[in-house]
Amino acid sequence: MTTRTSRPRRMLVSALAAVSVFAGMGYAAPAAHAESIRAQQWYLDSWNIEEVWKVSQGAGISVAVVDSGVDATHPDLAGQIAGAPLGDGDALSHGTKMASAIVGTGKAGGGQGTYGVAPQAKVISMRVKGVTAEGLFNAFDVADAIKAAADSDARIINLSLARTTVVQAEQDAVAYAISKGKLVVAGGGNAEKNGTGTVYPAAYPGVLGVAAVDRNGTAWSGGNQGNWISLAAPGVDIPGACTEASKYCMGTGSSDATAITSGVAALLWSQHPDWTANQVIKRLIDNTSTAPGEQVPNDSVGYGIVSPRRALQSTAPPGPADVNPLVGVRGVQPSARPSTPATKAPSASTGSPGETTAPAPQNTAAAPASPPADSASGSDSSGPGTVFAVVGAVVGGILLLLVLAYFYMRSQRTVAQGPPPPPAAPPIHPPQPPPGRGY
Template sequence: MFASAPLAAADQVREDQWALKALNAQSVWKSSKGQGVTVAVIDDGVNASHVDLQGNVLEGKDFMDGGSASPDSGDNHGTAMASIIAGHGHGTNDGVIGLAPEAKILPIREYGTGGPGTDVAIRYAVDHGASVINVSQCFYSTDQSELDKTSEAVAYALSHDVLVVGGAGNDGNSSKCYPAASPGALGVGAVANDGKVWEKSNSGPHVSLTAPGTNIVSANGAGNGYHAGDGTSDATAYTSAAAALLRSKFPDLTAGQIANRLVKTAALPDSEKGLSLPDKSYGYGIIQPLAALKDNIPAGSKYGPLTVPESLKEKSAAPAVGASDEQQEKADRKATIIWAAIGVVGLAVIGLVVLLIVKRSRRRRNGNGGPAGPGAPVSYPQYGQQTYPQQNPYQQPVSPQQHNPYQQQPTPPQGQWPPQQ
């Protein structure tokens, strides 16, 4: 998905990784390096013996030919993505280092039309320990059954709390490319080093975020060489790496809540500050992993900004599940009404019990055949003084004007691109 050109010495390779500087990698690594997180790379295979990837690549699966998930001669793409995510470099200032250098890569060789399909690869990744799935490839199709299979696999991943990150496509149009456009996936477009959208980056509602994607340095599929290229593939890899950083630091957050942190901290360049978000090209903006790691951001609903697949909507009746904060608030209000009704019925029953006890006591006091004397005071349980709580402790405050924080934001939550060092 990108053209490549050879690069010079390894120390120059590190210097040319402009995206790491733009993403404040040195500061990011003080908070997280992705330790303990497995990122599946569904692609054309990964060169596990590359000097910058040794020790960070798991065994994986080859759905194309069987055997190991190593690339064929001339195939660089999967290795490039793996190095952008989890390359560790081979010296203090040498080689490619990924944004999440302590994450592990699960290589899955499945691409093009010769394999069983992206859906099979996604399910394999979920079942073999990945918590982030990087799909730096996409396809267009008029075959609804093929689209359904892919979308069902993304829903399967989301139901197992695994985040699928997909490239938006490199055709410079508004066509939906899958799995990025599948409900539940996080679609990513590409920007250049000035923050402007790359001219070939696809646009549309399936673009949720953007990330660096031009002149990106990465590792070769054979030997220990390097190359540079352009594409939403690279942007997807950087976004998957950012998700891995967050999953390492916030292991209790759901996949949707990880996406929420990325969305809520995304930025726009100064020249694009007037855009309403989500924008068809930028989505919610350019990833800012440092802010996503450090800012105080409410966890939000289970699925955050991700579109909830229909199958998951049907399976879950829990009021906390929803595609947005607005749906969360609606669900909470509904729950409050139900509990309030139960409280009213409960009070009515208690009142009836009290009334019966009073009548019964009066019958006892008047049972002597004459007017009741002062006698001993009658004591009743004090239920009537314990009214049902007026506030549901699980209810979020509702503003008079309902607002969906994932729709039509006049400006991004965070300020600028590139971020300040």
């Protein structure tokens, strides 16, 4: 059966493809109904999610979705939306889709709708006031929404949005949320929309930046890459609830990956409600899956692909409650990790197909890099040039001392011997008679 798309919807899709409000949200035609929506959620099958849900389904955890709003009347979201203090409704479908990826119940179609990763968690909708049908928004309204989320009961703040400029009010709001113990998860960015610059709020200190991967575990080619990427998650061909007449849309990008990661974090925090956001982050980045031989962290997938099964099964210590493992370990950016990857070796433990288990990454802060040996900037650089300069100065000083000592000793010898005797006077001869005149 062919699905027809109305002209207004085509216009909206075109607008969405051109803006940079949301982090890599690529809209496509509504999800096909040849198979159920649940059957198209390939990542849930790859995670064997039913087994994961025997351990945790996210009960007791709320996720604030700072976005375009949420359609709380959607069958898959009925009863799942805790509130909308900054407004309700969803002109773009974006917020609705993010919410369904986190807490969808799949009730539509007799249980064949969209299932969120954490179906027993709740979403608190924080609609950005400046969002319009064209996808434009006011950065300070985003900051207001983040502050409201920080003051709410939500433990996790989902920011499926991206920009390439630092907005001080937004950065301050993120810092405020983290100071309140919130886990802030943000999209790693869509290169087509964001270009190749650093992406915010993912690059703000302490934020868990997320990139998208496909069903083969390959980094999405349209995603931004950089040291702000902390994790990767499924983000290609992701069906979800939306406000279209079909009720479902297909999407690709780091927006979806971000929401899915927020859902995994909700599972873990529900299992360990006494943990801090820092400990949840550490458990997530310590228990990722990677391709065999892949070196992580890297700029494409960060520490690897998030794995709910591994995170929930791990019995390792969660790390210190007051140390965010993402802060101070990413080079120039305060929240960035080192650009030089560390090898994450696979282990022999069993797992899902294509997954490998690896040792936990080091969480110690990297020492500041020394300037290059041939750098001319700064007075504290060290290297061969500096060493030779020091040696030359020392040798020159020694030679000068030797010369001075030589002249000093010579002068001392002169004083001891006294002045040299005067030269001998010429001999005195008696006067001779003048020569005769010859007469």
